[in-house]
Amino acid sequence: xxxxxxxxxxxxxxxxxxxxxxxxxxxxxxxxxxxxxxxxxxxxxxxxxxxxxxxxxxxxxxxxxxxxxxxxxxxxxxxxxxxxxxxxxxxxxxxxxxxxxxxxxxxxxxxxxxxxxxxxxxxxxxxxxxxxxxxxxxxxxxxxxxxxxxxxxxxxxxxxxxxxxxxxxxxxxxxxxxxxxxxxxxxxxxxxxxxxxxxxxxxxxxxxxxxxxxxxxxxxxxxxxxxxxxxxxxxxxxxxxxxxxxxxxxxxxxxxxxxxxxxxxxxxxxxxxxxxxxxxxxxxxxxxxxxxxxxxxxxxxxxxxxxxxxxxxxxxxxxxxxxxxxxxxxxxxxxxx
Amino acid sequence: xxxxxxxxxxxxxxxxxxxxxxxxxxxxxxxxxxxxxxxxxxxxxxxxxxxxxxxxxxxxxxxxxxxxxxxxxxxxxxxxxxxxxxxxxxxxxxxxxxxxxxxxxxxxxxxxxxxxxxxxxxxxxxxxxxxxxxxxxxxxxxxxxxxxxxxxxxxxxxxxxxxxxxxxxxxxxxxxxxxxxxxxxxxxxxxxxxxxxxxxxxxxxxxxxxxxxxxxxxxxxxxxxxxxxxxxxxxxxxxxxxxxxxxxxxxxxxxxxxxxxxxxxxxxxxxxxxxxxxxxxxxxxxxxxxxxxxxxxxxxxxxxxxxxxxxxxxxxxxxxxxxxxxxxxxxxxxxxx
Numbered sequence: 001x002x003x004x005x006x007x008x009x010x011x012x013x014x015x016x017x018x019x020x021x022x023x024x025x026x027x028x029x030x031x032x033x034x035x036x037x038x039x040x041x042x043x044x045x046x047x048x049x050x051x052x053x054x055x056x057x058x059x060x061x062x063x064x065x066x067x068x069x070x071x072x073x074x075x076x077x078x079x080x081x082x083x084x085x086x087x088x089x090x091x092x093x094x095x096x097x098x099x100x101x102x103x104x105x106x107x108x109x110x111x112x113x114x115x116x117x118x119x120x121x122x123x124x125x126x127x128x129x130x131x132x133x134x135x136x137x138x139x140x141x142x143x144x145x146x147x148x149x150x151x152x153x154x155x156x157x158x159x160x161x162x163x164x165x166x167x168x169x170x171x172x173x174x175x176x177x178x179x180x181x182x183x184x185x186x187x188x189x190x191x192x193x194x195x196x197x198x199x200x201x202x203x204x205x206x207x208x209x210x211x212x213x214x215x216x217x218x219x220x221x222x223x224x225x226x227x228x229x230x231x232x233x234x235x236x237x238x239x240x241x242x243x244x245x246x247x248x249x250x251x252x253x254x255x256x257x258x259x260x261x262x263x264x265x266x267x268x269x270x271x272x273x274x275x276x277x278x279x280x281x282x283x284x285x286x287x288x289x290x291x292x293x294x295x296x297x298x299x300x301x302x303x304x305x306x307x308x309x310x311x312x313x314x315x316x317x318x319x320x321x322x323x324x325x326x327x328x329x330x331x332x333x334x335x336x337x
Numbered sequence: 338x339x340x341x342x343x344x345x346x347x348x349x350x351x352x353x354x355x356x357x358x359x360x361x362x363x364x365x366x367x368x369x370x371x372x373x374x375x376x377x378x379x380x381x382x383x384x385x386x387x388x389x390x391x392x393x394x395x396x397x398x399x400x401x402x403x404x405x406x407x408x409x410x411x412x413x414x415x416x417x418x419x420x421x422x423x424x425x426x427x428x429x430x431x432x433x434x435x436x437x438x439x440x441x442x443x444x445x446x447x448x449x450x451x452x453x454x455x456x457x458x459x460x461x462x463x464x465x466x467x468x469x470x471x472x473x474x475x476x477x478x479x480x481x482x483x484x485x486x487x488x489x490x491x492x493x494x495x496x497x498x499x500x501x502x503x504x505x506x507x508x509x510x511x512x513x514x515x516x517x518x519x520x521x522x523x524x525x526x527x528x529x530x531x532x533x534x535x536x537x538x539x540x541x542x543x544x545x546x547x548x549x550x551x552x553x554x555x556x557x558x559x560x561x562x563x564x565x566x567x568x569x570x571x572x573x574x575x576x577x578x579x580x581x582x583x584x585x586x587x588x589x590x591x592x593x594x595x596x597x598x599x600x601x602x603x604x605x606x607x608x609x610x611x612x613x614x615x616x617x618x619x620x621x622x623x624x625x626x627x628x629x630x631x632x633x634x635x636x637x638x639x640x641x642x643x644x645x646x647x648x649x650x651x652x653x654x655x656x657x658x659x660x661x662x663x664x665x666x667x668x669x670x671x672x673x674x
Contacts, residue, residue: 008669014560014606015665019569038573040418040557043488046386053485054378055430059468081377093392093483097434100671131396131479134671139474146392146430146483151380220377223351232356236375269351328352332345334471 007102012132021130025108029115034091034126042126044091046150052087054078055146061335063110063140065183067175067195070143071113073271073337076199077222078147079121083204084218084274086156087149089121094128095144100135110141121199123147152208158236158277160216166283167241167303168276170203170296171196172249173226177268178257180336187260191253198272203293207276210289214282220274223337224328225267229275230313231327240310243303243325245317267328269336277305344439349469358467362445366452371428371463379463381428383487389424391415392483398672400447400477402520404512404532407480408447410608410674412454413536414559415484420541421555421611423493424486426458431465432481437472447478458536460484489545495573495614497553503620504578504640505613507540507633508533509586510563514605515594517673524597528590535609540630544613547626551619557611560674561665564603566612567650568664577647580640580662582654604665606673614642 010017027036034042056077063070075092082089094114098107118125175196182193200220207215217237221229226248234241250265258265272295278286283301290296306314313325347354364373371379393414400407412429419426431451435444455462512533519530537557544552554574558566571578587602595602609632615623620638627633643651650662 009671010667010669012560012671013665013669015565015604015667016663017666017669018561019664037494038569039422039494041389041391041422041424041484041486043422043492044386044388044390046388049381049383049386049388051381051383051386051388051485052378053381053428053430053483054464055432055481055483056466057432057434057468057481059434059470059474085376085378085380087378091390093390095392095394095481095483097394097396097479127391129393131394132671133396133476136473137396137476137672138479139470142434142468142475142479144392144394144432144481144483146432146481147378148388148390148485149378155380157374157376223349224355228352232375267352326353327356328350329354330347332347332350332354334346334349334469 005104007098007100007132009100009132009134012130018130025111029111030125032124034124050151052082052085052149052151054081056081057142057144058337059142059335060180060337061139062183065195066179066193068197069110069113070141071110072117073197074143074145075114075117075121076197077271078145079123079199079201080220082147082149083201084220086152086154086208088205089123089147089149089201091126091148092123093146094125096130097138097142098130098132099138099140100132102140121201154208154213156215156218158217158233161237161239161277161305162216163305163308164280165216165277165305166280166301168278168287169300169302170274170290171298172251173270174250174254174265174268176271177336178254181261182257193253193257196270196272198295200272200274203274203290203296206289207286211282211286214279215276215286217277218274222269222271225269226275227266227325228327231325234311234313238308238311239305240307240312241303242306242314242316245315247300247302249298249300271337342441344435344437344469346437346469346471349467355467362448366448367462369461371461387488389419389422389486389488391418392481393418394479394481395674396479396672397517397674399520402532403516403530405534406447406450407478408450409454410534411480411482412451412458413534414608415482416458416460416536416538417557419484419486420538421557423489423491423545425542426460426484426486426538428463428485429460430483431462433467434475434479435467435469436475436477437469439477458538491545491550493552493555495554495570498574498576498614498642500642500645501617502553502614502642503617503638505615505624506637506639507611507627508635509588510607511587511591511602511605513608514673515591518598519594530590530594533607533609535632537609537611540611540627540633543626544623548619548623551616552613553616554614555611559606559608562604562606563612564662565664568662571648571650575645575648576642577644577649578640579643579651579653582652584637584639586635586637608674
């Protein structure tokens with residue numbers, strides 16, 4: 001077989017070239033006792049049968065960006081979906097769509113990043129799949145990760161949200177979204193703008209361990225941003241949430257970039273932030289636990305659940321007014337994750 | 338929001354348009370008690386914690402073909418990966434990459450097909466994700482399904498294969514591959530050529546129930562065909578397998594199309610066939626069990642494990658010679674599944 005520096009259609013044939021890709025690029029970075037069997041399914045023995053199961057596909061453009069890349073994003077994103085469900089992330093699948101012509105070195109860099117991210121989160125890539133499509137039928141690389149985690153004895157869901165609950169966000173808003181958009185527009189912002197792509201599993205597990213189900217609901221506000229996430233939660237819980245604009249943690253750089261681009265950080269994707277609904281008697285304690293983590297240093301109490309009447313989100317503005325926050329609509333921000 | 342007959346970038350925003358897609362197209366067909374919660378992860382309560390976990394992405398071109406479509410293929414493919422592991426398929430995830438401009442009616446047809454296929458296999462779609470990429474950055478629709486199944490108390494693996502084991506294939510070879518390729522070439526074959534895309538779960542579960550671990554290993558020979566599949570198994574098990582060319586079940590139509598296209602059915606994808614390695618004392622019984630299913634009517638004993646020396650696959654040809662079967666190499670058959 002001739003050596004190539006690029007992905008060929010043959011790499012997706014399921015034959016020798018696919019095997020070579022697996023043995024030369026995937027296994028050196030990702031090998032573990034499950035994956036190395038190279039069977040169609042991984043055989044997993046969990047402590048018990050209460051699991052969380054999630055899936056996400058990543059099509060972010062560009063594939064490398066300040067603060068991360070499509071590989072680590074694909075691991076952290078799925079780890080975070082399990083974490084905010086109160087599950088301990090254990091195993092992930094890795095399914096790649098590669099465009100013919102992708103440089104093997106680029107693929108290798110991404111797989112290396114996936115391996116590092118998985119190790120960071122203590123999850124194992126246990127099963128995978130690779131497809132190659134002809135040049136022009138995809139854009140470099142798309143990644144799907146699905147994840148399995150072990151649920152705790154507590155359940156976290158918008159349905160547990162109560163009037164009085166305090167809303168806490170674990171850090172600054174819009175970092176990922178604004179980073180991707182400025183990169184794509186080719187804007188060079190003279191500042192330290194970078195994605196917040198990072199895993200939340202340690203934060204959520206510390207909260208669960210110390211506060212149990214006094215934490216009522218958790219969510220990671222990704223696509224659609226905090227605004228869309230809270231609207232969904234208000235609807236699911238059938239409650240009215242009031243946010244305090246003055247308490248929203250937003251980096252100066254993000255604010256500046258948003259002004260230039262005409263964007264609202266409340267609607268921008270975050271890839272390493274969680275929003276928590278906590279029983280008001282435990283809110284202060286929750287905030288302290290979160291702030292103990294380096295990824296939670298900028299955590300803030302940003303609002304409260306004020307009634308069970310109108311399922312909506314209100315924002316108390318800086319100038320003292322109140323406006324209703326709507327979910328993201330219209331302005332598409334494609335390929336943000 | 339303006340109504341559209343086509344997928345817009347906005348449908349992937351995570352905002353209102355995404356919600357509308359979920360409520361108008363996905364939920365009407367796929368709704369169940371897990372999916373309807375629309376949370377980031379599904380919460381599953383399995384009987385115990387011994388699970389099989391698998392993933393596959395489907396990029397087949399064309400997306401509708403005689404005998405199936407990308408939707409049912411994505412369900413059956415993942416169901417089959419779990420089934421040949423001896424697991425009872427229970428839950429699948431559904432992650433879509435949609436190209437901007439895809440007709441909503443086409444999407445609806447595919448989702449409907451997914452729902453029917455899932456019902457046929459008694460699996461539930463419990464979690465999902467939708468991404469939209471700009472026109473020209475994907476090709477209509479790519480689908481990832483990951484699956485979770487409950488393992489039986491038996492383990493099925495090439496490592497259990499022994500000298501003397503009989504090799505059984507559950508039906509005719511190459512039907513899917515040759516159907517896709519003739520469709521793509523625009524060849525109109527004056528015959529009943531169609532994909533074998535179908536689920537194997539009932540077949541495998543009947544075999545397990547009646548023969549337990551006298552069935553040593555099972556595999557579904559998809560991409561790369563029976564040849565590549567058996568080469569992989571011979572390598573993993575470190576055994577020499579001898580096939581009898583005269584016993585290989587191949588449809589006349591497939592043989593004819595392969596001649597026209599210059600293809601070998603041994604290397605063509607199957608999407609509803611399994612190959613079994615069975616203890617020789619139970620081979621006849623296994624064959625009868627398989628033939629009792631309509632999808633197993635054409636099942637045949639096609640070979641045997643002859644030694645533990647040379648990990649390879651030999652073919653006793655029709656004219657009495659023997660040749661070594663190699664895994665698929667070189668000639669790429671892109672987007673076959």
